[in-house]
Amino acid sequence: MMAVPPTSEPFTAPFPIFTESTDRLMHALQGRFTMAMSPASLMLAYLDWQVHLANSPGKMGELAQNALSKALPLSRYALDSLMGRTDPDPFVPLAQDSRFASPEWQRFPYNVMSQAFLYTEQWWHYATTGVRGVGKHRQQVVSFAARQLLDMVSPSNCPWLNPDVLKVTAEQGGQNLVRGWQNFCDDMTRNLTGRDYSADDTYAVGKGVAVTPGKVVFRNRLIELIQYAPATPDVHAEPILIVPAWIMKYYILDLSPHNSMVKWLVSKGHTVFMISWKNPGPEDRDMGMADYRRQGVMAAIDAINAIVPGQKVHAAGYCLGGTLLSIAAAAMAREGDERLASVTLLAAQTDFEDAGEIMLFVDESQVTYLEDVMWDQGYLDAKQMSGAFQLLRSNDLVWSRMVRQYFLGQTDHANDLMAWNADATRMPYKMHSEYLRRLFLNNMLSKGRYTVEGRPIALTDIRAPICAVGTTKDHVAPWKSVYKIGILTDTDSTFILCNGGHNAGIVSEPGHKHRSYQIATRTDADKYVDPDTWAALTPKHEGSWWEAWQEWLVSNSTGKTQPPAMGAAERGYPAVADAPGLYVLMP
The missing domain is CATH 3.40.50.1820 (Alpha/Beta hydrolase fold, catalytic domain)
Structure with missing residues (x-):
């Protein structure tokens, strides 16, 4: 029986369009739950950092030494605070970090909690940077992701650990939480319906803003x-x-x-x-x-x-x-x-x-993922765009706002710039894909x-x-x-x-x-x-x-x-x- 020689032509999938469409559809569905950010991009960055760190005994030794050297002054500070002594804070927040700025955070035990959080934050910054062999972009992604996770568990975000919230709640008999619940319900209504029922015509287009003849x-x-x-x-x-x-x-x-x-x-x-x-x-x-x-x-x-x-x-x-x-x-x-x-x-x-922190969301995996999200709907939705910008300033735009409005019961006073910022637009599929690939990526x-x-x-x-x-x-x-x-x-x-x-x-x-x-x-x-x-x-x-x-x-x-x-x-x-x-x- 004569043997059939192997073909030299490359394999071609029988239904390439169906295959690609299936992948795109899955990514589009995922994007509704991931704020249009690629899970693969984040996972690749994490694996790059983890493998290189595991293969760097010197860096791991430095991390252990760093943890011990900073734990000792923190322990001494905690003991002195318990005994009623006042010592300088061993850890200083960044200039733009105002989460622990109020005098209430200087009292025991809240001062110890804030210092312990800053200690953890600084250690993780050191752990996610300076690992030899990790790509620059992926190192920035890992450091950014670690910062986001730490911001979520900050003691300032917990009403029973935040002395400012506890003080206001005691002074107002819990009315701040009642107002906070109302603010939360208003936000949910606005997000579900796309309409701001609390807004007036003060900053309506053609009435309060955009009125130059x-x-x-x-x-x-x-x-x-x-x-x-x-x-x-x-x-x-x-x-x-x-x-x-x-x-x-x-x-x-x-x-x-x-x-x-x-x-x-x-x-x-x-x-x-x-x-x-x-x-x-x-x-x-x-x-x-x-x-x-x-x-x-x-x-x-x-x-x-x-x-x-x-x-x-x-x-x-x-x-x-x-x-x-x-x-x-x-x-x-x-x-x-x-x-x-x-x-x-x-x-x-x-x-x-050097386009700034927005480049954290621009690599081949992320751009491809975003293209699939846009492919499904024909455009990039304003909410999907705003999610990335909110993450870049999560302390100001997410967590501090949550504490201020939901726990302290405060309401932000609207201004024209805030009204404009809420009036977002969409981006066409082809234009945004070209913009990301031709300018940001390449x-x-x-x-x-x-x-x-x-x-x-x-x-x-x-x-x-x-x-x-x-x-x-x-x-x-x-x-x-x-x-x-x-x-x-x-x-x-x-x-x-x-x-x-x-x-x-x-x-x-x-x-x-x-x-x-x-x-x-x-x-x-x-x-x-x-x-x-x-x-x-x-x-x-x-x-x-x-x-x-x-x-x-x-x-x-x-x-x-x-x-x-x-x-x-x-x-x-x-x-x-x-x-x-x-x-x-x-x-």
Whole structure:
């Protein structure tokens, strides 16, 4: 009987589409219970750390020595506290950790409990870092996960171990717990229904926020373009286009009248246009970064050129909008399109190598898992996005809030920034996948490998002057990452560093107390200065960075002229609605 020779062709699964769809569906179902975070990514990081630690007898010996050396002063401190003696705390919390700051935590036995927790926290930080051979990303993931687990079991989170809660409960006869239960029920109702029944119209869009007068002068499938009404008899010739992030609604830069950047710019004689992004649904799943560039930034610039003919545009992008603007500006420069008078990047990154703690959620396993979650529903839900950001600041956004509202019975007083922060949007499947892979995971923009219309673009092609703004406490776009624009471009760049976080630092209107900034310009011929040296040598100014930026805009403008008409119906851009338009109201 003749033998059949083995085939040289590779094995092909009979139903590859069915196989992949089954895997994706399982991951999508899992994602509903894991906040869209990959269990495999966490497990791989844990195994990497565990195996290397088990194979490092020197590190384990140091851990044992560290535990003993710190246990002795803790024991002595506990004994002295029991005897009524007052000794300095052997362990000091981090500057941003205020869980044990009240005087009640200085009394026995609560002082011993807080010190024991800080001792455990410091030991685990030492145990999860500095293990030779563990990948940098996986080490950061393990350290982050250990910190999250420890935060869960902090004595401050237990009402019967928290002296502040016990004191308030005794003083109020338990009424704080009654109010806390009501707060808990309100939160559950809000989460289940998606509606905030306790909210009023104080910060409703178009009534309390986003009220600067204007007209929607262009609308397509993706954006509405708002043109704001002039407030001065003459205006600067070059209009301003603001490209906000589409992860949230646009009106972060048009909040209440007293802190609206748009209203302030208009009052200074600028013609301002703002993109309002549509909140995507399942039908928009195949909209990608190219659509956001073409139908977003480029469509807005075309409209502005029709309404304000013959003038270049000052373009400013916030967060993701700034990254998209930098892509559009590089593509325009490659094609010889010189319609930009300047480019401003507000807390926006162009190099994602040091993109901050958000990179804890970006690796191949996590991105693939997230793609499967989005594949099922066609978009990334706002709640799934917010979960990751809450974990990055779990002490402030999760546990401290739980203690304050549920145990102490306090209610946070709403403000415009909180109302905006609760008004989250979705992210289309294709766009978010491209954004994560091409920028966060592979950092293609800074390396000259990001393609537009099939050809790579380079930030070095941009010749318009650039102003980049970073904030000192930004956990989304760390200021040192934003600062890199100076070495990624070959044009004059101005960098502004202001105090505050990713949102509150940008919304820093003149007159806001305790605001300061640093500003310096680097020409193309100047030597490079590293960010730490820059921060140490650049003078600090008290007040709002808005004023310095507005002066920079004026210095790159050509003078004053008559205000343009609202829209240009004869050129195909009629005013179709009053600001804030329809898209911002979409749930």
